């Protein structure tokens with residue numbers, strides 16, 4: 632059954648920029664991790680966080696690309712992480728935990744969109760693996776640092792496209808269904824399911840952690856029709 636939505640009382644809308652939203656807010660002393668923070672939406676997120684005073688860690692699967700994109704930004708650490716590889720996700724999270732820092736903000740932003748059918752080493756469809764499973768594992772592993780921050784925020788970047796497909800629990804991995812990926816309407820079923828899974832997980836996590844744990848929410852940067 633759908634959960635009734637309550638509009639957020641905000642002066643911002645679809646055309647507001649990140650810089651406008653963060654104006655007047657100080658993130659001095661805060662630590663943030665932004666996955667995919669070296670391209671597109673993630674890169675802009677890192678820029679505004681740094682401008683507001685945060686220290687930002689960007690886990691990247693391509694360090695060269697990240698070095699280039701983030702050149703000149705102060706207070707940014709580049710780390711290695713491949714979201715579709717569970718060992719790499721754990722290694723990154725464990726390095727962060729070993730630093731004993733609190734994590735104030737985790738932005739689960741990285742993702743791939745509508746590629747041809749590919750699977751990770753475990754056999755999971757690659758969008759499920761990258762966009763959802765990798766971030767689920769990352770968030771769970773980082774929980775001690777998020778709890779330490781007392782009031783941390785976990786933000787999952789989803790999409791308006793989630794409305795075009797629920798998550799298919801009976802065949803999440805496209806083993807018994809046709810996998811479509813071209814740019815036409817209804818061809819991004821798998822991608823829309825991944826966006827739905829991010830929304831569902833985020834809302835579930837938020838309910839679970841109400842007692843002082845990190846609060847979780849999802850954002851949609853816009854939409855594609857699926």
Ligand SMILES: NC(=O)c1ccc[n+]([C@@H]2O[C@H](COP(=O)([O-])OP(=O)(O)OC[C@H]3O[C@@H](n4cnc5c(N)ncnc54)[C@H](OP(=O)(O)O)[C@@H]3O)[C@@H](O)[C@H]2O)c1
Pocket residue numbers: 666667668669670671672673690691692693696712713714715740741742743744761762788789790791852853854855
């Ligand atoms: N742009 C849109 O119109 C739109 C609309 C709705 C939702 N979204 C969502 O918004 C998010 C950001 O979109 P964007 O357009 O800014 O994407 P983007 O420019 O393609 O950036 C995606 C980032 O994720 C990283 N990434 C991909 N696979 C990874 C992996 N296996 N391990 C670690 N990092 C990985 C990429 O690294 P590499 O460069 O190394 O590949 C890149 O830095 C995505 O989750 C997307 O689904 C975007």
